[in-house]
Amino acid sequence: MDSKTYRIKEFFNPADQRSLIVDTSACLSLGPLPGLEIFKQDVKPILHLVDGVVTSPGQVQVLSGRTHKDAALLVRADWTNAMRGPEFVLPPDKIKHITLINASQALELGGSALVLYFLLGHEEQIEAGCLKMTVQLAIEGSQIGLPLIIDVQPIGERVVLQSKAVELGASYGLEGGADGIAVPWPGVESFKIIIKMAAGMPVWVKPRTIDNAQNEIDEALQLGATGLWLDEKVFAHPDAAGRIESLSSQIYPAITIKEGPQESL
Amino acid sequence: MGAGLQSRMDRLFNRHGDGRAVCVAADHGYMSDVTTNVVNLRTILDQVIQGGVDGVLLSPGQAVRLAPQFQGRDGPAMIVRADWMNMPRLGTSNVANAVPQRLLVHEKIVTATQALELGATAITIYLFLGYNDSIEAAGIDICARFAAECRQVGLPCIMEPLAYGGQVTGTNIVEILTLGARMCVELGADALKIPYTGDVKSFRRLVEMADVPVLVLGGARSEYERDALELFSEGLEARSSGCLMGRNVTKSPNPGRLIEQLCGIAHNGLSVDRALCTEEWDFIRLKAHPAKCTGCDLCVTACVASHDRGSYGTHLARLSITSASQSGGHKVMFCTLCKKCLEVCPTDALRWHPQTGAVELLVDNCTACGDCVDVCPTGVIFHSDSGIHTSSGEYLDWYPIVCDLCAGEPECTRVCPTGAIFIAERVELT
Numbered sequence: 001m002d003s004k005t006y007r008i009k010e011f012f013n014p015a016d017q018r019s020l021i022v023d024t025s026a027c028l029s030l031g032p033l034p035g036l037e038i039f040k041q042d043v044k045p046i047l048h049l050v051d052g053v054v055t056s057p058g059q060v061q062v063l064s065g066r067t068h069k070d071a072a073l074l075v076r077a078d079w080t081n082a083m084r085g086p087e088f089v090l091p092p093d094k095i096k097h098i099t100l101i102n103a104s105q106a107l108e109l110g111g112s113a114l115v116l117y118f119l120l121g122h123e124e125q126i127e128a129g130c131l132k133m134t135v136q137l138a139i140e141g142s143q144i145g146l147p148l149i150i151d152v153q154p155i156g157e158r159v160v161l162q163s164k165a166v167e168l169g170a171s172y173g174l175e176g177g178a179d180g181i182a183v184p185w186p187g188v189e190s191f192k193i194i195i196k197m198a199a200g201m202p203v204w205v206k207p208r209t210i211d212n213a214q215n216e217i218d219e220a221l222q223l224g225a226t227g228l229w230l231d232e233k234v235f236a237h238p239d240a241a242g243r244i245e246s247l248s249s250q251i252y253p254a255i256t257i258k259e260g261p262q263e264s265l
Numbered sequence: 266m267g268a269g270l271q272s273r274m275d276r277l278f279n280r281h282g283d284g285r286a287v288c289v290a291a292d293h294g295y296m297s298d299v300t301t302n303v304v305n306l307r308t309i310l311d312q313v314i315q316g317g318v319d320g321v322l323l324s325p326g327q328a329v330r331l332a333p334q335f336q337g338r339d340g341p342a343m344i345v346r347a348d349w350m351n352m353p354r355l356g357t358s359n360v361a362n363a364v365p366q367r368l369l370v371h372e373k374i375v376t377a378t379q380a381l382e383l384g385a386t387a388i389t390i391y392l393f394l395g396y397n398d399s400i401e402a403a404g405i406d407i408c409a410r411f412a413a414e415c416r417q418v419g420l421p422c423i424m425e426p427l428a429y430g431g432q433v434t435g436t437n438i439v440e441i442l443t444l445g446a447r448m449c450v451e452l453g454a455d456a457l458k459i460p461y462t463g464d465v466k467s468f469r470r471l472v473e474m475a476d477v478p479v480l481v482l483g484g485a486r487s488e489y490e491r492d493a494l495e496l497f498s499e500g501l502e503a504r505s506s507g508c509l510m511g512r513n514v515t516k517s518p519n520p521g522r523l524i525e526q527l528c529g530i531a532h533n534g535l536s537v538d539r540a541l542c543t544e545e546w547d548f549i550r551l552k553a554h555p556a557k558c559t560g561c562d563l564c565v566t567a568c569v570a571s572h573d574r575g576s577y578g579t580h581l582a583r584l585s586i587t588s589a590s591q592s593g594g595h596k597v598m599f600c601t602l603c604k605k606c607l608e609v610c611p612t613d614a615l616r617w618h619p620q621t622g623a624v625e626l627l628v629d630n631c632t633a634c635g636d637c638v639d640v641c642p643t644g645v646i647f648h649s650d651s652g653i654h655t656s657s658g659e660y661l662d663w664y665p666i667v668c669d670l671c672a673g674e675p676e677c678t679r680v681c682p683t684g685a686i687f688i689a690e691r692v693e694l695t
Contacts, residue, residue: 120363124351124370131295131349135325135374139383142329154364164363167299175295177326197294197304 003145008179008202010072010112011052012226018251019227021182021204022046022244023054023151025076025115026232029083035235042235047071049244051227052112054151057101060109074149075111077101077137082119082126082155095122095156099133103140103148113147113179118169121156131176138177147179149202151229154184163190170194174201182206182229185216195224204229210237210247217250227251269419273386274455277342277421278478278506280319281532285501287524288320288480289313290458290511292346292389295324297353298362302515309520310334313341316524320344320386322509325375328383335384342386344423344509348407349374350391352429369396369430373407377414377422387421389458389509394445396430405452412453423480423509424449425458439467446475458482458509461496468503483510490523494537498530507531538619548622549670551678552689553597560586560595564677564686571676572669583645583668584677584686597686598643599677600624600668606637606646615667623670628653633661 012019024043027036036042040062043053047063047070054074055063063073080097084090097119106114114137118130134150141148150173154165166186173181180202183194195203205220206229207213217228228251230244237243266274278286291310294303302309310321310331320342323331328345335343351366371393380388390411392404408424415422426445428438439462446457456478462468472479481500483493493513500508508527517523526540568582584599606624607615614630615637617623638646648663655661677686 124366124368127351127364127366128349128370128372132372132374138326138329139375139379143382156364159364161363164298168363171294171299171303173326174330175292175324175326177324177329193299193304197299197306199307 004142004147004179007112007145008147011074012202013051013252016252017226018221019051019202019204020049020244020248020251021052021054021074021227021229022050022071022234023076023115023229023231024059024235025054025056026083027059028056028076028079029081030088030232033232033235035237035240036232042240046241046244049241049248054115057105057109060111072112073110074113074115075101075106075109077106077114077116078133080117080119082117082122082153095119095126097126097129097133099137103137103144103146107144107146111146113149114141115149115151118150118152118173119156120152120154120165120169121159126156131172134173134176134178138179141179142177148177149180149182149204150176150178152181152183163187166190167193167197170203171197174198180204180226184208185213185220188219188223191220191223191225202226206231210234210243213247214250217247221251267416267419270416270421270455273342273419273421274478276386277320277344278456280342283532284478284506285531286319286342286478286480286507286509287317287527287531288322288342288344288507288509289318289514289520289524290322290482290509291327291515292322292324293353293511293515294327295346296350300516302512306515307331309515312519312521313514313524316521317528318524319507319528320509322346322389322511325380325383328380328385332384343384344387344389345375345380345383345385347375347377347380347388347411348372348390350393352393352427369393369400371400371404371407373410377411377418377420381418381420385420387423387456388415389423389425392424392426392445392449392452393429394426394441394448395428395433397432400430405448408449408452408454415455416453421455422453423456423458424452424454425482427460439463443467443471443474446471446479450475450477456480456506460484461500465499465503468500468505472504478506480507480509481505483508483513486512486516490517490526491537491541493523494526494530494540497527498537501531541619549673549675549688550602551599551670551675551686553599553686554684555594555596557683557685558586558595558597559683559685560588561682562586563680563682564597567676567680571671581647581650581666583647583666585645598645599686600645600670601643603642605640605642606665606667609636609640611636615665618669621670621673623672624667625669626665626667628661628664629655629657631655631661631664633663633665635665637665637667 050071052074053071056076078099081092082095084092138148152169159165163186182204184206205225318341322344350371354362354366393400428441458480461481529535529540565579565582573581587596612630618625647666652662
């Protein structure tokens with residue numbers, strides 16, 4: 001096993017090779033979000049419920065002291081203001097996207113993988129930049145055995161066909177050298193294409209909503225999804241831990257222990 | 266030329282010792298929308314490698330992922346796309362695109378050293394001409410930097426001049442491509458990947474003044490494979506060094522067979538017609554061992570039985586056995602594919618059968634002149650017993666009966682008890 005495969009396995013459930021990831025890194029661009037105001041206090045309780053947590057480079061240290069039952073750390077490698085809407089305190093005048101750390105730095109932080117946004121639907125240079133970052137981080141990561149996960153974000157105003165844009169982002173991620181991709185649920189047909197393109201590479205699905213996602217999660221898993229990729233919105237749920245636990249039970253097949261006949265003493 | 270550069274140029278252009286390369290561009294997923302050839306890349310790659318492709322152009326990510334398929338001395342050369350552009354997705358009215366692009370963007374993505382570390386035998390980069398001055402200048406800058414990097418690490422730099430944009434018209438495109446080819450060479454290109462200019466004469470001029478190996482690209486996929494083969498064949502006639510074809514191959518129903526056909530043209534000097542028969546081509550030649558022939562005539566009988574059921578006698582057999590007077594042995598007379606009948610026929614009524622390679626009669630062209638019967642040196646073309654109607658309604662009193670090699674499985678060789686007549690070899694027909 002090479003070191004990249006070794007690290008990928010750190011955020012997979014060894015029992016069934018499925019994976020539940022929670023992305024907390026949106027605070028890097030959006031500040032203290034509901035349910036994530038006090039990062040350590042809010043995130044630590046869910047560490048044992050998921051396989052991986054995506055954090056910004058600065059929050060990695062906050063999650064020290066994890067045990068083997070806790071989630072692996074995936075480090076957000078970039079920053080963008082693309083997630084900010086017009087209502088945000090600093091609405092974006094021009095979309096920006098930059099890398100924050102390279103693969104070696106992520107490895108030094110103890111990351112098991114790098115995570116990078118792939119933004120679609122903005123100016124041409126943003127997309128070109130995403131591709132360049134993907135290729136460069138993938139090459140750097142390959143040299144030191146650190147996987148790169150592409151987080152497809154078809155959120156720009158130029159997106160015409162949402163499902164096709166998700167396919168495009170997945171394709172670009174794979175052609176750029178990603179070791180896994182996280183995609184918004186694009187519907188059955190597009191997801192089939194993505195799974196075929198990925199050819200065995202991990203594909204996480206990001207459900208459209210947290211509360212009514214049962215059908216699309218089931219469909220995605222049946223089609224070959226690796227697992228779920230939840231964003232910061234799950235922390236806004238009144239019972240975030242409970243909701244994550246519930247989703248977790250949905251992606252991991254129930255394990256039942258049959259009771260054998262008890263011997264009479 | 267440094268040793269590293271020469272070695273990699275040889276890997277790409279001299280796998281067959283002829284200075285030619287049949288390559289496939291499989292980097293579309295890197296720049297265009299998701300299409301079937303993008304989704305099925307791995308399967309397509311398996312097929313083209315099986316077909317004997319000399320090189321494959323991939324994106325950096327796929328180069329990492331698919332590297333094992335390039336391993337070994339017999340593996341194809343890996344060419345890495347070192348830059349990126351969004352041209353296939355340009356046009357706000359292009360509703361087929363998921364995320365249409367408005368402005369052409371062309372970026373350098375990996376360095377030559379990184380490409381080399383990925384296992385590349387060469388890199389490919391674009392030079393856009395005709396869009397606007399800034400894009401052209403940026404392209405020149407990218408090409409110049411790549412050329413310098415490539416020289417340092419001994420990696421062949423294949424430049425791809427593309428005529429695209431408002432300044433390009435139907436009348437100036439050849440001139441722009443010729444300009445681009447020369448500019449690339451002046452910048453330090455080791456080879457070119459370039460669209461065919463449309464005619465042999467202008468393309469030959471481009472190739473000659475480039476004076477580096479030129480690979481012709483296929484452009485949009487044609488419905489007919491013949492078109493791709495003819496374009497390629499004309500490119501070779503214009504002294505190009507091969508092709509770097511994309512969609513014509515990757516979107517073909519049978520990419521492996523198309524590669525075999527292209528390789529047949531490039532490396533074996535086949536004509537397009539001949540190459541199109543790659544799959545079923547089973548040209549055989551009969552030979553005889555007179556000393557083994559006992560004169561039993563079983564071959565003659567089998568020939569008649571298999572072709573002329575119900576006829577009386579062996580006069581229609583496509584071979585004969587004669588007694589050799591001096592030695593007292595026998596001589597087997599059969600079609601040797603000498604081509605004399607094809608050459609003498611005034612109406613092109615005889616040709617090589619495209620699948621079997623035997624002589625085939627096209628009845629509609631035949632005038633029953635008898636020239637083929639007269640010219641056959643082994644005397645195995647005969648008058649038929651009966652006449653035949655052509656499709657135009659004309660009636661021929663007779664027509665020549667020729668050996669069809671039993672569609673590739675000659676009965677005579679099958680029944681001969683001593684092996685006196687046998688299939689000796691496959692034969693290239695011209």
